[in-house]
Amino acid sequence: MSKVKLATVWLDGCSGCHMSFLDTDERLIALLEHADLVYSPLVDEKNFPDMVDVTLIEGSVSTNEDVEKIRKVRAHTRILIALGDCAVTGNVPAMRNTFGVEPTMHRAYIEMAQLQPQIPTTSLPKLLDKVVPVHEVVAVDLHLPGCPPPADAIFYALSELVNGRMPDVKHLTRFGK
Amino acid sequence: MGATLREIIYEIGNGIEDDRKIKAVQTGGPTGGCIPEHKLDTPVDYESLAELGSIMGSGGMVVSDERASMVDIARYFMEFSVSESCGKCVPCRVGTTQMHNLLAKIERGEATKQDLALLEELCEVVKNTSLCGLGQSAPNPVLSTLRFFREEYEARLVDGKKPKRAKKGAQA
């Protein structure tokens, strides 16, 4: 049996969900007997592969770059999992939606700046008017809420998936866990 | 009572300005339903109107001619329900606002089939779970326009069916 191709993607989040994924500790080794991590901030691969079986998305969709990335990932993924509250609800990144882009940028780059206050115009992707959860942009097959989702929930979900079963994680995690 | 919609519009109301075609009649006030032209011979009584998804309500009527957009009409009446909701129960307080936003999205031509499906489901939720008559009847304009003018909604979807244009000269 060929190994399941697994990928993880990091959008607008704190990387805590990836840390929680790593918190599965030695169970990762058992998992990787059935799966290959083909793309991730944790590995070196720069291009998203042609077809991936399972992709975990951490973070909300906050910039035009995020939109492009998530569309590409969706097109090349069989089962897409929204991992953590940012991907599922918008969570902390979406708290700026109440204020709008301009005041947020002003607060971050002018009011709070200690040196040369200026709003960056190059090298940074453009912020969307509203931060949105992943499923508002592309179809999501499984939602795994939590801030971050507990390692046990991530491990359970992945071990079910590599065995070809759709996991039910509803009682292993919740918003804010 | 008992007179048909057509009699009321053409005989009592003297018909439509410039002899335009009637598209729909909205009866019973803002939370009533829209009745299409081909049902104009329906008598105005409680049961007949209810059967068409509308209500007797205030007894008022709004007649729209062929230029009207039914999505716009539904959105307009929903705006009324949003501002009239007292805010006590959840489905009416939040549901009317969300229905209004979905209708506006459809109107702007940004909605998908999935949005339309959500709107329909939400209509059922608000209708069946609201505390009082306002919430329970707030979805009527949407449900009745969806029932009789569904193609107008679908034509505005990003991924919807576009209406077939009549070929030039096809009309005899």
Place this chain on the structure above:
Amino acid sequence: MSSVQSVQIITLTIDGKPVGASSDETVLDVAKQNGFFIPTLCFLEGLIPYGACRLCLVEVKGSNRLLPACMTKVAEGMEVTTDSEKLRSYRRWILELLFTERNHVCSVCVANGFCELQSMAEALGMDHVRLPYLHPQFSVDATHDRFVSDNNRCILCSRCVRVCSDIEGAHTLDIMGRGIHARIVSDLDDAWGNSPTCTRCSKCVQVCPTGAIKEKGRRSVGEKFKRRDLIAYIAKLRGGEHE
């Protein structure tokens, strides 16, 4: 109206199971006593039922509408259904509507882990909302020296209003505005800190199902422990005189 009404013992069925009840009880009372789970948010033991959250809606045979279990009195021969595909779908929708309405960010909330909205989402398997979040902007009233009111986290269950008026007798808190703009205010929409009516009893803090009303001090994320059961105790001590 304190005349003694004759209370009768009746039988009804809940989800097909015959149960006994006294005729002055509600469907919710009887369901709870018999181990049936009916989700609730605005209901709180000891407060006058309000019927606003619509989570406790049940099917009653012969009624063409769904009825709120917290406000519906039992009757002889009543046939109640507490769980069905339709009810589950409606309850999930109501939770989704609540989550989209205000700014519920569990991960940074004082009530994380003690929040009834959050645990209800878990209990009913609501793992994401299908509609866009509304992200409204509400100001936070932190003028009181002991309490903070944050309408961003409010679900308008009115428990604080009811406990303040019916149990404490102060009626400092109330709801202002209507529809989607409704919000909790103190007195005539003045700063809570200047309230001449607030007795600083903190009952509102105890009954709030979310982090909307919280106590100041060393309270950070997930540290808002509550004693919601106290109100039922107080109401019982007074022999239900608020009814």
